[in-house]
Every structure is written in C-alpha cells, then in structure tokens.
Amino acid sequence: MKSVSWLRFGIAALAVSLAAAARAEDAPQTCEVPAYLLTTESPLPKVAEAVKNGRTLNILVVGSRSSAILSASDANAYPARLQASLKDKLPAVTVNLAVELQPKKTAEETAGNLVKLVEGKRPNLVIWQTGTVDAMRSIDPDEFRQAVNDGVATLQNAGADVILMNLQYSPRTETLISVPPYIDNMRVVAQQRDVPLFDRFAIMRQWNEQGDFDLFNPTHGIELAKQVHDCLGRALSKFIIDAAHIGPAQQN
Amino acid sequence: MAASAIAATPAVTSVPTAPAASATTAAPAITFPAVGERELRLDLFRGLALWLIFIDHLPPNILTWFTIRNYGFSDATEIFIFISGYTAAFVYGRAMQDAGFVVATARILRRVWQIYVAHVFLFTIFLAEISYVATSFENPLYTEEMGIMDFLKQPDVTIVQALILRFRPVNMDVLPLYIVLMLFLPLILWLMRWRPDLTLALSVVLYAVTWEFDLYLSAYPNGFWAFNPFAWQLLFVFGAWCALGGAKRMSRILNSPITLGLCVAYLVAAFCVTLTWYIPQLGHLMPRRIEQWMYPIDKTDLDVLRFAHFLALAALTVHYLRKDWPLLKSRWLRPLIVCGQHSLEIFCLGVFLAFAGHFVLAEVSGGPMMHAMISLCGILAMWGVAALISWYKREADKGAARKGARSNADMAGGG
Numbered sequence: 001m002k003s004v005s006w007l008r009f010g011i012a013a014l015a016v017s018l019a020a021a022a023r024a025e026d027a028p029q030t031c032e033v034p035a036y037l038l039t040t041e042s043p044l045p046k047v048a049e050a051v052k053n054g055r056t057l058n059i060l061v062v063g064s065r066s067s068a069i070l071s072a073s074d075a076n077a078y079p080a081r082l083q084a085s086l087k088d089k090l091p092a093v094t095v096n097l098a099v100e101l102q103p104k105k106t107a108e109e110t111a112g113n114l115v116k117l118v119e120g121k122r123p124n125l126v127i128w129q130t131g132t133v134d135a136m137r138s139i140d141p142d143e144f145r146q147a148v149n150d151g152v153a154t155l156q157n158a159g160a161d162v163i164l165m166n167l168q169y170s171p172r173t174e175t176l177i178s179v180p181p182y183i184d185n186m187r188v189v190a191q192q193r194d195v196p197l198f199d200r201f202a203i204m205r206q207w208n209e210q211g212d213f214d215l216f217n218p219t220h221g222i223e224l225a226k227q228v229h230d231c232l233g234r235a236l237s238k239f240i241i242d243a244a245h246i247g248p249a250q251q252n
Numbered sequence: 253m254a255a256s257a258i259a260a261t262p263a264v265t266s267v268p269t270a271p272a273a274s275a276t277t278a279a280p281a282i283t284f285p286a287v288g289e290r291e292l293r294l295d296l297f298r299g300l301a302l303w304l305i306f307i308d309h310l311p312p313n314i315l316t317w318f319t320i321r322n323y324g325f326s327d328a329t330e331i332f333i334f335i336s337g338y339t340a341a342f343v344y345g346r347a348m349q350d351a352g353f354v355v356a357t358a359r360i361l362r363r364v365w366q367i368y369v370a371h372v373f374l375f376t377i378f379l380a381e382i383s384y385v386a387t388s389f390e391n392p393l394y395t396e397e398m399g400i401m402d403f404l405k406q407p408d409v410t411i412v413q414a415l416i417l418r419f420r421p422v423n424m425d426v427l428p429l430y431i432v433l434m435l436f437l438p439l440i441l442w443l444m445r446w447r448p449d450l451t452l453a454l455s456v457v458l459y460a461v462t463w464e465f466d467l468y469l470s471a472y473p474n475g476f477w478a479f480n481p482f483a484w485q486l487l488f489v490f491g492a493w494c495a496l497g498g499a500k501r502m503s504r505i506l507n508s509p510i511t512l513g514l515c516v517a518y519l520v521a522a523f524c525v526t527l528t529w530y531i532p533q534l535g536h537l538m539p540r541r542i543e544q545w546m547y548p549i550d551k552t553d554l555d556v557l558r559f560a561h562f563l564a565l566a567a568l569t570v571h572y573l574r575k576d577w578p579l580l581k582s583r584w585l586r587p588l589i590v591c592g593q594h595s596l597e598i599f600c601l602g603v604f605l606a607f608a609g610h611f612v613l614a615e616v617s618g619g620p621m622m623h624a625m626i627s628l629c630g631i632l633a634m635w636g637v638a639a640l641i642s643w644y645k646r647e648a649d650k651g652a653a654r655k656g657a658r659s660n661a662d663m664a665g666g667g
Contacts, residue, residue, distance in 0.1 A: 041536065064396060065395055065396035065399075066394075066395075066396045066397070069392055069393070069395075070392055070395040071392060072392065103396075104399075132396055132397065133396075136397070136399060136400050137473070137474050137475065138471060138474055138475020138476065139474070139475065140468075140475070140476060141548070141550075141552070142466075145548070168393070168394070168396075168397065170394050170397040171311055171613070172385065172389060172391075172394065172397075173394065173397045173398070173400055174311060174422070174610065175378075175382075175421060175422050175423055175606075175607065175610055176382070176400045176401070176421060176422060177397065177400055177422065178422045178478065181548070181551075181552070184547070184548045185548055187547075188547045188548050191540070191543060191544070191547075192544060205312075209620065211619075215393070216613055217391070221392070222392050224391070224392075224393060225391070225392040225393040228393055
C-alpha cells in the first residue's frame with residue numbers, strides 16, 4: 001500500500017511539474033491552444049480537394065444555441081470568426097460559410113434534419129456542434145451516441161467531410177449538467193467514423209486554467225463571450241488546415 | 253447491554269459509503285467477531301473513499317491527481333458501494349440471526365429513513381445555492397447552459413420529483429442508489445442466509461439481464477438514474493456475500509499466485525489505457541480494434557471492466573494489507589479511519605462542502621491555489637466533524653452507561 005501511494009505521488013508530482021513547465025511556455029500568448037488539442041489523425045479529404053482544385057470552400061455549421069452569442073451580431077460568433085480566420089490564412093480561397101442553428105434540439109432531432117439542411121448547400125465540410133441539449137436533458141448516452149453516429153453517416157453519404165464539436169466548458173453549471181458521458185460518446189463516434197473531433201470542452205478548460213479567461217465569473221459582459229468565440233474561431237481554423245493537410249504552398 | 257452494543261454498531265457501520273471495498277474482501281471476519289471488535293480496514297477505506305468522492309466532486313485541481321480514477325477504470329464509488337454492502341450485511345445479518353427477520357427489517361427501514369432524510373436535507377441546501385446562482389448569473393457565453401435552471405420555474409413539480417427521488421442534481425446520485433439497495437437488503441439477507449451462492453448468482457443474472465434488456469429507472473425531467481440500481485446491486489450483493497462467508501471461502505483462490513499475477517497484469521493494463529486519456533500523444537499506440545471493443549466504459553451500468561478493476565484492486569489490497577497491519581492503529585491513519593466510522597454524516601458533509609466549494613470558486617476567485625485550498629480545507633473539515641462526532645458518542649455512551657443501556661442504544665443507533 002505504501003509503495004503504491006508513493007508511486008501515485010511520484011506520478012502526480014511528475015504530471016504537475018510537466019503541466020507547470022508546459023504552462024510556463026504557453027503563458028505569454030493569449031488563448032494559445034496546446035498542439036495536442038489541435039491534432040487529429042482523421043483527414044478531411046473533401047476539404048483538401050476543394051482547396052486544391054476548386055479554390056472554393058463551402059462550410060456549413062450546424063449547432064445549438066452555443067454556436068451563437070445572444071444579443072451580439074453573428075459576426076462575433078465563432079462561425080464567422082472561423083470564416084474570417086480562414087480567409088486570412090487562405091487568401092487565394094473563397095470561403096463560404098452558412099450557419100444552421102437548431103436551438104433546443106437533441107442530436108437525434110438534429111440528425112433527422114441533416115439531409116434537409118445539407119440539401120442545396122452542397123458543403124465540403126459540415127461542422128456539427130452538439131451534445132449540450134442532450135446533456136441538459138440527460139438523454140440516454142447510448143441513444144445519443146447512436147444519433148450522432150447516424151448523423152455523421154448521413155453527412156458523409158451526402159459527400160461532405162465532418163468535424164464534430166463537443167460542449168462548452170461551463171464551470172458554473174458543472175453541478176447541474178453531467179457532461180462526461182456525452183464527451184466520451186462523441187469521442188467514440190469520432191473514432192469509429194474516422195472524423196476529427198474539435199474538443200471545445202478541453203480547449204476552454206485549458207484557457208480557464210491558463211488564466212486566459214476567467215470562465216467562472218458570473219457577470220462577465222458581452223466582451224468575454226466575443227473574445228472566447230474569436231479564439232474558438234481561430235483555433236478551429238488551425239484545426240481544419242492541419243487536418244486537411246493544407247501545406248504552406250496552398251495557403252498563398 | 254448486548255442489545256445496545258449491536259444497535260450501536262449498525263449506526264456506525266451500516267452507513268452508506270463504500271470506500272473500503274478493497275479492504276473488505278480482506279476481512280476474513282466471516283464468522284461474526286466479538287462485539288466491539290472493529291474491522292479497521294473497512295473504516296480506513298471507507299474514509300478514503302469519502303475523501304476521494306469529495307475531491308472528485310470539485311472542479312479538477314492538483315489533488316484530483318491523487319484520486320484513483322486517474323489510474324484505472326474504477327473509482328471511489330465502487331469502493332463505497334461494496335463496503336456498504338459488506339458492512340450492512342455484517343451488521344444486519346447478525347441482527348437477523350439474533351433478533352429475527354422482522355426486527356432486523358425494522359432496523360434496516362429505520363436506517364433507510366435516516367438516509368432519505370439526509371438526502372432531502374442536502375437537496376434543500378442545493379436548491380438554495382442554485383437559486384442564488386440563477387439569480388446572479390449573467391454571462392452571455394452560457395445562455396444555453398443556463399437553460400438548465402428552468403426547473404426553478406416550476407418548484408411544485410421539481411420538489412415533489414426530488415422527494416420521490418426522480419429529480420437528482422449531479423453529485424447527488426449516490427444516496428438514492430444506497431436507499432434503493434438498502435430497501436432490498438432484508439430480502440437479500442434472507443436469501444443469503446438460505447443459499448448465499450445462489451443469491452450471488454441471482455444478482456449476477458439480474459446484472460446480465462440489465463445489460464441485455466437495458467433495464468433502467470427513469471429520472472425527472474427526463475433521462476435515467478446516473479447509477480443504475482439494477483446493475484450496481486451486483487457490487488452491493490457481492491459485498492454482502494463476502495461479509496457472510498464468501499471472502500473466507502474464496503481465500504484460497506484469492507491468495508494463489510496466479511490470481512495475484514492476473515490482478516497485477518490487469519491493473520497495469522488499465523493504467524496504461526488511462527495514460528492515453530491524459531497524454532493524448534500516446535493515443536496512437538492503442539490498437540483501434542481494442543478501442544472499439546472497450547469504449548465507452550459505462551459508469552451508469554457498472555461496466556464489467558470497472559467491476560473487474562475493482563475486484564483486482566480489492567484482491568491485492570486484501571492480500572497485502574493484513575488485518576493486523578500496525579499502521580492501522582497509528583495516529584497518521586486516524587483521520588481516515590474516523591471519517592470512515594461516521595460515513596453517512598461525512599458523506600453528506602462532503603456533498604455539502606463540494607457545493608460550497610463550487611460556490612466559493614464562483615463568487616470569490618477561481619485560481620489554482622484557491623482550488624487546492626478548498627480541497628484541503630474540505631478534508632480538514634471532514635476530519636474535524638468526524639472527530640467531533642466520535643467525541644460526542646463517547647461522552648454520550650458514558651452518560652448512558654450510568655443511566656442504563658436502553659437509552660444508549662437509541663442514541664447510538666440514531667446517530
């Protein structure tokens with residue numbers, strides 16, 4: 001028992017010092033995201049192809065309320081920030097972006113709508129932000145996983161690449177919403193269907209721990225929301241460029 | 253006098269927590285030991301589980317690295333439920349032997365009532381905190397998440413649903429599970445006294461049926477119980493089975509080098525898997541086929557991988573940590589043991605402190621130092637209150653001894 005606890009202590013101490021070292025490097029840049037959170041093995045072939053050949057990239061964001069900021073213009077929410085950031089990084093590419101909000105809809109309800117949403121738009125990439133409504137309504141995680149799986153399959157059959165985006169890190173509602181089962185199940189689907197998962201939860205938690213944003217604070221005004229969404233949009237653009245293996249040559 | 257001693261024990265021992273699971277199996281105490289002799293390993297591990305549950309209920313901080321869920325599949329909940337089953341069977345099993353089925357059932361129901369009242373008390377505190385947070389929280393970033401507070405708009409429905417255990421906030425799932433398990437304890441004990449192995453087999457069958465046919469209890473406003481009683485009863489019944497002789501009959505298997513080797517191998521494998529959760533760079537080392545077979549590791553229905561992980565931990569603990577381990581009597585382990593001896597009180601205190609901790613983090617500041625401080629202060633508070641209860645019980649016992657044994661029984665049993 002004793003030796004075990006020393007081992008644990010050693011591992012914990014190692015982990016803490018590693019985290020401290022990593023933090024020291026990250027500190028100066030605001031809303032920096034550690035590389036491992038923006039790395040994925042799952043490719044985005046349709047995006048890569050569109051950038052290479054067509055020079056036009058059509059993106060569709062499907063999400064619940066947290067894909068927009070209440071009482072702020074859409075230009076401040078992460079989808080628009082993503083578009084701006086992509087245009088910045090890929091000046092030679094036309095980036096079109098549409099947003100379809102599905103407020104208060106569970107993954108299952110949204111999955112049923114996906115065909116209609118994709119129809120006509122012919123996106124190369126669909127970013128599906130989901131999980132929040134399901135977590136709030138305590139949907140059975142197995143059913144949730146099935147619904148996300150079906151939805152991703154629908155989108156893939158429609159000829160689009162898919163990125164899954166999980167929940168926000170929301171410390172103030174932690175005692176009310178049980179998040180882990182939904183995050184775990186989204187990770188499972190991402191693995192099974194070989195689609196990249198944008199881990200919004202871990203990224204925002206990282207920012208909170210690094211001190212970039214104080215997400216605990218109850219009364220932050222609209223500014224905090226705008227900054228977080230801006231950072232999310234930029235992180236997402238890095239994530240997409242990395243997953244699609246868009247080299248520096250194509251970025252010009 | 254004997255009666256009072258027995259009544260006193262249930263109050264202390266039967267408390268709902270399960271932390272000591274690992275220690276429990278060890279107890280070869282299968283034949284009821286002399287009254288007054290405590291199995292300190294049970295107290296130790298139950299105390300440990302209480303601390304770990306408290307830390308796990310707080311937002312992640314440095315101390316989170318010390319909780320066992322970071323090093324394998326199972327966590328403190330398994331320990332808690334197993335030890336609960338063990339101690340409950342031990343205490344009320346003896347009551348059933350001495351006083352008969354009806355009296356033992358009555359005592360169990362009284363215990364259930366105490367746990368229920370504790371749960372409702374915690375819910376009241378929770379409601380107060382949430383109402384405050386809801387009225388003072390205005391962050392446009394979390395408009396969607398704040399929708400969860402909508403239940404406050406219908407207090408009539410919400411409170412009634414909470415009273416019938418269907419509405420349970422996060423972190424308040426363990427007591428309702430324990431209430432349901434305790435309600436069935438008379439039946440379990442009755443079966444156990446008749447055919448222990450058959451009872452355990454029935455429990456396994458129920459567990460398998462739960463997985464096959466997806467049995468669950470629904471919750472309010474929607475969803476299901478986060479700890480499925482149909483699945484988690486397996487740990488509870490297994491604890492009871494160990495307490496009533498199973499551990500002794502199993503001891504040859506438990507002490508064989510093959511078992512121990514398998515346990516070590518499994519724990520190491522589980523540790524390697526958990527490493528890939530925290531160091532994502534290692535993720536590509538995991539074969540995809542194993543990942544697809546293994547994930548998700550389901551806590552709601554007590555995944556078999558979790559159960560096996562707990563068994564391995566328990567077997568090793570029981571083997572290497574003997575009942576007469578001298579440190580059990582040392583002052584260094586006193587804080588844990590004393591917490592384990594008053595587990596219902598300390599469990600409730602832990603849930604309350606976790607709420608309070610969230611509140612302080614939200615209202616004052618959320619720095620990492622603050623997180624660590626809150627965890628430490630919480631643990632000190634749990635220790636302090638447990639020591640206070642111990643002191644009070646000792647004094648009350650002294651007073652009661654002068655007046656006669658009868659009142660003593662009530663006092664101790666009621667605590």
